[in-house]
Structure formats: C-alpha cells, structure tokens
Amino acid sequence: MTDLARMTEALLDAALKAGAEAADALAVAGTSLAIDIRQGKLEQAERAEATELGLRVLIGGRQACVSVSDTSARTIAEVAERAVAMAREAPIDPFAGLADSGQIARGWDLAALELCDPGAEPTAAALEEAARAVEAAALSRPGIRQVEASAGYARRLMHLAATNGFAGGYERSSLSHSAVAFTGEGTAMERDYAGESRIHAADMPSAESIGQLAADRALARVGARKPKTGSYPVLFDERIAQSLIGHLLSAINGASIARGSSWLRDALGEQVLPKGFSLIEDPHRPRISGSRPFDAEGLPTQRRAIVENGILTGWTLDLATGRKLGMPSTANAARGTTSPPSPATSNIDLTPGTATRKQLIGQMGTGLLVTSLIGSTINPTTGDYSRGASGFWVEDGEITHPVNECTIAGNLRAMLGSLIAANDARAHLSTRVPSLLVEGMMLAGS
The missing domain is CATH 3.30.2290.10 (PmbA/TldD superfamily)
Known part of the structure; x- marks a missing residue:
C-alpha cells in the first residue's frame, strides 16, 4: 500500500x-x-x-x-x-x-x-x-x-x-x-x-x-419443454431475482436521470415498490464484497434508504451528476483507472417477506418459476421488459415439470409495483434480494 x-x-x-x-x-x-x-x-x-x-x-x-x-x-x-x-x-x-x-x-x-x-x-x-x-x-x-x-x-x-x-x-x-x-x-x-x-x-x-x-x-431440468402461452404469475427464483432490482437501480442512476432517459425520471417521491418494501444501501457491512469506506471521489460512504416504505427517496449520484441535478452527491462514485467517476451502488438489501419460496409456489396456483434468464430486451425509457426464460411449471401450487424456450414480458413499473417477496435471500451476498413473485406477466411458449 x-x-x-x-x-x-x-x-x-x-x-x-x-x-x-x-x-x-x-x-x-x-x-x-x-x-x-x-x-x-x-x-x-x-x-x-x-x-x-x-x-x-x-x-x-x-x-x-x-x-x-x-x-x-x-x-x-x-x-x-x-x-x-x-x-x-x-x-x-x-x-x-x-x-x-x-x-x-x-x-x-x-x-x-x-x-x-x-x-x-x-x-x-x-x-x-x-x-x-x-x-x-x-x-x-x-x-x-x-x-x-x-x-x-x-x-x-x-x-x-x-x-x-x-x-x-x-x-x-x-x-x-x-x-x-x-x-x-x-x-x-x-x-x-x-x-x-x-x-x-x-x-x-x-x-x-x-x-x-x-x-x-x-x-432437475431433464425433460424440459415449452410452457403454455398466456398470462400467468411468475416467481423469480432468488438466484435471478436481483436482476429485477438491478433494473430499478439502473433507472435511478444519476447519469440516466440527468440525460432524461430513465423510465423512473419523474418518479422521485412516488410509489415504486409496494408499501412495506424498502431498498437500503449499506456500504459498511463487514466481510462483504461491495463494502467500501469511501467512494471513488474520496467522499465518506454511508447507509441510505433508496426506497422507503415503497416510496422512491432519491437518486444515485456522484459529484458531477449531483451538480447537474442541483443535488449533493450520495457518495456513490465508482471508477477504474481509464475513466472519470460515475454513479454506482454498493451493498443493497430489499425488505424480505415472511413466506418461504415453497409457500409462494403454493400461492401461485398455475404459473412459472423462473430460475434462468436468457438475453434481454429492456427499454430504458419506457421500462418495457422482455426476456427469454427457463425454469419450472407450477400447477395447482406444485412444481410439475421443467420448462425452457419461453419469453416473459411486462412493464417494470407495473411488475415492481406488485411484488410479493419470499424470505430466502442469502446473507453473504452484496445484493440481498429474495425470490420475488410478480402477478400477471405474459408468457410466450407453445
């Protein structure tokens, strides 16, 4: 050193x-x-x-x-x-x-x-x-x-x-x-x-x-086949559920807000998650890969609520994007050796639910448990969402068979507004997000 x-x-x-x-x-x-x-x-x-x-x-x-x-x-x-x-x-x-x-x-x-x-x-x-x-x-x-x-x-x-x-x-x-x-x-x-x-x-x-x-x-994937086309609830397994929250974090990044290119550009102070949900950034968790004592501009990092009780409370800012928006930096600057600082989050926690993943599967009735996502078509301005997916078909609250070669689609604003969370987030991860159930997504399969 x-x-x-x-x-x-x-x-x-x-x-x-x-x-x-x-x-x-x-x-x-x-x-x-x-x-x-x-x-x-x-x-x-x-x-x-x-x-x-x-x-x-x-x-x-x-x-x-x-x-x-x-x-x-x-x-x-x-x-x-x-x-x-x-x-x-x-x-x-x-x-x-x-x-x-x-x-x-x-x-x-x-x-x-x-x-x-x-x-x-x-x-x-x-x-x-x-x-x-x-x-x-x-x-x-x-x-x-x-x-x-x-x-x-x-x-x-x-x-x-x-x-x-x-x-x-x-x-x-x-x-x-x-x-x-x-x-x-x-x-x-x-x-x-x-x-x-x-x-x-x-x-x-x-x-x-x-x-x-x-x-x-x-x-468990042996015998996978295409699911039926239609509108069904979709449960995002804990392995890939953080991708949904990642889209929210991208949308509130100060660089996107300053360009006016985010689907959440007018959502400050509005409901973006269901009531009871908070999204917390805590860069001081010990033994966690995303922790850091200061950001890439030398500002002291601190715990902050990005979303509190479902309400979006602020953007993710470095000094430059903060100045553009007339706001103070949130000490979220990140950089490498080849470029100037830009905003980025560190450790993230989404409020967990009380149900197990198995219990959420039971609540689904008929729908899709997604364990893998393939490709991505996300419109950063409108929040329209479409991704290839594979996982398991759920019938009457029970997993019946593996599925593949399907597409799930919706709009992120509506999807995030209807989340139901499980309690299975892994404690050691920098981004702790449990399995998330989204009601009424479109599935394109057979």
Missing part, C-alpha cells in the same frame, strides 16, 4: 508541474489465480499480476483521463504531460471537478469492514484440489455426464489521492469455487451451475456442497 501511495503522490506532483489546476490519481495492484478442470483434466492454470495507474487532470472546466501500467518516474512525467495536453483540447464540462476539502472523508474504520482475508494466498495445488472436489461431488450424482469446475483467488489493493487533500486506500481478497454440470446428450442435453464466492476462506461452503448443488440443478 505504501508503494501505491507514493505512486499517486508522484502522479499528482507531475500533473501540477505540467499545468493541471487539480487532479486525482488512482493506483491499483492485483494478483489473481484461476484453475479450471474439465473432464477430469486440468484445462487451465492461470496467474496474473498487474499494477495500473490512472490520472485525471482538470483545467478550466475541462478534464482528461489517462492510464498506464509502467510505473517508472519517466513514464509518470510523460503521462501527466499528455493528460494536461488532452484536457486543454477537451470540451468544457461545468459539472466536472473534485470534492471540496470539507466534503472528503478523513477517518474510517477499515478493520471493521474485514475486506481482506489475513491468511496466506492459496497455492495453485490447493485450488486445483478444491476444483477437483467440486467436480467429483457433481459426478457422484447418477446421470451427470460432464462437469466443468473452477476455483479462483484474487487480491487487489487500491489507493486514491487528490489535490484537494484526500488520500486513502484498502485491500480486498476473494475466493471462489464453481461448477457447471451437464446431463443428457444432443438436443436432450441440459446444464446448470452453482458457485460461491467469499472474502474469507473460513466462510466458504464445502466444495462438495457446491458440486452436488450444480448436479442436482442440472438433473
């Missing part, structure tokens, strides 16, 4: 010497290791290490961003000069600029977030062993003919500094195990997956449980 801090300081010094009025610099260093097993053989073992630097300079309402992977003093000086030259030719953006010094974060409890496993990096042999255990568990289920198993590890350090006085950084780690299981052959082949990722190795479920779940999901 000390080396990254020195690099950002060198970038800022070089930018000011080159003629920048203000600047911020981001340094990122990362290591990743991935193991893939296919048909019992090691298909790929890959390790990557990289350091990247990003510099944004501002001059007279103009800005430019450059990035580089060479960290030498000569390159840093050249990059700064190039960025300043680019900024002088850029169009004026009256909303671009750093935070005022009084806005920036000046203290945070990084240890409380537990963003990095203090243990040693796993070896390639340990990851291969885990991937083979996932594969073996899936193949132990009769009927599974092939498995693609993977295990991976990543560690990433970042440090952000700016000429307004902000400086800070943190480190993240992640461990993942996954499998795709196949059953049947030819046109009767079916596949499904399971995967888990954690910051801390101690929190990871067993490799065996992951492989078995992938296999069970694939076997």
